[in-house]
Amino acid sequence: DSGVTQTPKHLITATGQRVTLRCSPRSGDLSVYWYQQSLDQGLQFLIQYYNGEERAKGNILERFSAQQFPDLHSELNLSSLELGDSALYFCASSDVWASSYNEQFFGPGTRLTVL
Amino acid sequence: AQKVTQAQTEISVVEKEDVTLDCVYETRDTTYYLFWYKQPPSGELVFLIRRNSFDEQNEISGRYSWNFQKSTSSFNFTITASQVVDSAVYFCALSEARSSNTGKLIFGQGTTLQVKP
Numbered sequence: 001d002s003g004v005t006q007t008p009k010h011l012i013t014a015t016g017q018r019v020t021l022r023c024s025p026r027s028g029d030l031s032v033y034w035y036q037q038s039l040d041q042g043l044q045f046l047i048q049y050y051n052g053e054e055r056a057k058g059n060i061l062e063r064f065s066a067q068q069f070p071d072l073h074s075e076l077n078l079s080s081l082e083l084g085d086s087a088l089y090f091c092a093s094s095d096v097w098a099s100s101y102n103e104q105f106f107g108p109g110t111r112l113t114v115l
Numbered sequence: 116a117q118k119v120t121q122a123q124t125e126i127s128v129v130e131k132e133d134v135t136l137d138c139v140y141e142t143r144d145t146t147y148y149l150f151w152y153k154q155p156p157s158g159e160l161v162f163l164i165r166r167n168s169f170d171e172q173n174e175i176s177g178r179y180s181w182n183f184q185k186s187t188s189s190f191n192f193t194i195t196a197s198q199v200v201d202s203a204v205y206f207c208a209l210s211e212a213r214s215s216n217t218g219k220l221i222f223g224q225g226t227t228l229q230v231k232p
Contacts, residue, residue, distance in 0.1 A: 002159075033219060043206060043222035056217035090160060094218060102218050106152075106160040 003027065004107035006091050012113045018079040021110045025072055025093030031055070032074040033094075033104060034066055038087035049074055081114045088112075117142050119209050121223035128197055129231050136192040136226045138207030144168075146212035149183065149190045150220065154204040163205075166190065197230045204228070 003026035013019055025032050034046040045058035049068035060066075063081075068074040078085060088111050092104035118141040128134045140149065151163040164174065166183050174181045178195045194201055204227050208220040 031218070035220075035222075042224045043220075045219040045221070048217055048219055056219055058219060088158065092160075092220075103162055103165060104218070104220060105162070108159050111158075 002105040002107065004091060004093050004105050006107035006110050008110060009108065010111050010113075012115065013081060014115055015081055015083060017081050017114075018077065019081065019112065021076040021078070021089050021091075021112070023074045023076070023091030023093075023107060025074070025091075026105055029093035029095045029105070030072065031094045031102075032068055032072070033092040034074070034076050035090040035092065036087050037090060037109070038084075043090075046076070078112070083114050086112055086114045117209060117211055117221050119207050119221055119223035121207055121226050123226045124224070125227045125229070127229045127231065130199060131196050133193060133195050134197050134228065136194075136205050136207075136228065138190045138192065138223060140188050140190065140207070140209045142209060142211055144211040144213045148210040148212070150208040150210070151181065151190075151192050152206045152208060154206065154225070156203070160206070163192075194228075197228075199230050199232055202228060202230045
C-alpha cells in the first residue's frame with residue numbers, strides 16, 4: 001500500500017458526460033501528479049500540482065482540468081468525454097516539488113470506461 | 116528531446132530462465148534520474164529502483180539487477196531465475212533535473228513479461 005488513495009476505483013459513463021476523479025496523497029506529500037495510461041498512448045504525464053499551485057503541464061487536453069485543495073487532495077475533472085478517454089488514470093504523490101530524485105508513490109488508479 | 120524506448124513489447128520465458136529487459140533513453144540534461152516500475156495484473160505501479168546520472172554502479176537486489184551505461188544511454192533490467200510471480204508489465208522511466216525541473220516521469224511503452232511454469 002503506497003499510502004495514496006484514489007476514488008472511485010472504476011467509473012463507467014457515456015460520451016459527452018463529465019466526471020471527477022479524486023486523489024488523496026500520502027500524508028505530508030505536497031506534490032501531486034496525474035498520469036493517464038491508455039492502450040495507444042501508454043503512460044503519459046498530465047499535470048502536476050504543488051501545495052495548491054499548478055507546477056507543470058503535460059499532454060493534458062483542454063477538456064481536462066485539475067486542482068489541488070488546501071487539504072492537499074486533488075481532483076481531475078474530465079468533461080465532454082469521448083471514447084478515446086477510456087483509460088487508467090493514476091495519481092502519484094511526492095514530498096518535493098522539483099527534485100527529480102524524488103520517488104513518486106502511485107495510487108491504485110481509476111479505470112474510466114466511456115461507452 | 117526526452118524519450119524512453121523499450122523495444123521489447125512482449126517477452127515470454129519459462130520459469131527459472133534469466134531475462135533482460137532493455138531500456139534506452141534520450142535526454143539533453145546532464146543530471147537526470149532513471150526508474151523502473153512494475154505493473155502486475157492487479158494494475159498498480161510498484162517502484163523498483165531509482166538511479167541518478169552520476170552513479171553508474173550496477174545494482175543487485177535479490178534476483179533483480181540493473182545495468183546502467185551512460186555511454187550507450189541504456190538502463191537494462193535483468194531478472195535472474197525468473198518466477199511466475201514476475202509476470203507483469205515493466206516500465207522504464209526518466210526524470211530530468213534541469214529542463215523540466217518538476218520531477219515528472221517520462222515512461223517507456225512498457226515490456227510485458229510472461230513467465231510460464
